Amino acid sequence: MSVASPGERAELDRLLLLSGRGDQKAFAELYKRSSAMLFGVCLRMLRDRGEAEEVLQETYTSVWRYAASFDAAKAGAITWLVTLSRNKAIDRLRQRRVQAPADPGALEEVLDERPTPAADAQSSQEYERLARCMDQLEPQHRRAVREAFFTGATYNELAVRTHVPLGTMKSWIRRSLMQLRTCLES
Amino acid sequence: MSASGDNEQPELRFAEYVLGVLDADERAAVAHEAETRAEAAIALQAWQRRLMPLAEPIAALAPAPYVWARICDALQMNASGRIAPRRNLWNDLRLWRSLGVGALAMSLVLAFVLMMPLAARRTRPGNRIEYMAATLQQTDGVAEWTATMDLRHARMVVVPATPAPAPSGRAAELWLIPAGEKPVAVGMIALDRPTTIALNSALMARLGPTAMLAVSLEPAGGSPTGEPSGPVVAKGAIGAA
Structure with missing residues (x-):
């Protein structure tokens, strides 16, 4: 943007x-x-x-x-x-009736959305703050949050794509969301 | 299915809704909660502010020019961004609107448009009809209200297309007109914000594809006669949503 x-x-x-x-x-x-x-x-x-x-x-x-x-x-x-x-x-x-087949490794492919340094100058304070908080998440959890945000996938779909149990995916994302809130409010 | 299911912190549901990880039923439940509870709407907005900056680095891409043409078509605007002049009573609406509408009165609308999932308004394949809808239009086809009937919860939400304050001393009344029958009063509706109306069993029994909805302008408080006494300003057939 x-x-x-x-x-x-x-x-x-x-x-x-x-x-x-x-x-x-x-x-x-x-x-x-x-x-x-x-x-x-x-x-x-x-x-x-x-x-x-x-x-x-x-x-x-x-x-x-x-x-x-x-x-x-x-x-x-x-x-x-x-x-x-x-x-x-x-x-x-x-x-969508049939979900697109899970793309193995899709999570790994999620682009690193951190902009290049040149674009960094353009990004908003809100984005910079959020990006700093995202950086504090476990890498695996951060990827799951990004995948969720950018693909609109459900917990179930995320769990299938990443080959982790549903409960694990839920706890990754929930923990991340609470961590983000705490970080943003600090 | 309840979205709260295994969440210990209610706050999480709003975060999950905004992130986008809930399934259609859970989304509908959260949207409903935000529609009906101000604290829920506020919590949802807080999470929108927290998470939406994530979208910032997404590469922008200009859509094809015909998309704007379709939008203008859907809104009955011409592509240069002007609308054909409105000739009748609702011309006055524009004037009323220019007087300004309080942002507070509008905040509920935000909850509706942002929270109500499209999926919730669609008929689920294989299930009985759960939702019906009607677009109430002026005679020249300009939409004035959208009515969505939630059969499971026996209620109707009527949303103005272009919110406007009511002319002084007048109010809009909604009528259900079953085919071949006299209009049945449904309730008073607001011109400046969505109105939710509980549907009693007599009204529920008459909803259907042969019935129409109509809005008439009445004295404040409603028609004194029990039948439309003022001008009918919009109407539309009921269909499956």
Whole structure:
């Protein structure tokens, strides 16, 4: 995502607020500035261009319809938009009749999402804080959390993919989530 | 199935929901909780703020131009981002909206759109119908409300497409119109936020694909006659969701 600069974030907040008041030009501008980011998220989770396009469409029709519920005091536009697109993508994943066959080693393949140092300069404070907390997790647990976030897989699917018992996967992720919360609040 | 099942810390369910590891039923349960309990919605939002930055390094990729065209089509906008002028009563809605709607009144809507999984509104294959839905439109086809009927819990959620404050002294009343029968009052609905209405057995028995839902503008408090007395501003057929 190339929208980490505070100025761009503020602009997205403004455009989303205006969209909530029925300003269609603002909505078009919001789409222009945020759709590549959300399409990246959808594609990453669904790994299918056609489905990602459909989910992106559902996402923005919901953005327009519910933009009035956006409250910048609670979360920024980016959080609001990414949450909405991920929820739509996860709904779509859960509707797939047959889960895509487990890809052996998929967990190992998860890209290291830490950006390059050049891109680091672009990333937000929130991201930097979260990344530092992620770095404190056990490597295996960190990979499981990333895999979960980026693929929208259920506990079950994660356990199958990584060849660990379901209970183990649950405890890895739950422990990680609590550790992250503690770390972020410290 | 309960999402709380083997969780000792209730907080975890919200984290798991946001991370995306719950199955469809568990997601629906958490979404329902966030819909009905403010603390749950707040906990969910806190986890969204904590975890969403993870998405930041995902490579952006511009979608094909036809995606925007489809969105405009679905929203009945033209692609330059302008909407065809609305000619009737709801024109006034735009004016009302420009007066501003409190963000507080809107916060519930956030819970609905973010938490309600699409899957929960779909009919499960092989099961009896659990959900029905209706899009209530003006005569020119512009959607004004979406009504989702949850048959298992005997309730209906009516969500305004473009939340707006009500004109003073007027209120919107929802009616169920079974084929060939007189309208039956369902309840008053808000113009500025979702309304949840419990459905009694008489209403439940009349829901179905031959019935319609309609909204009329009535004096505050509802129609004095028990039948629609004001203008019908939107209507739509009920179908399986």
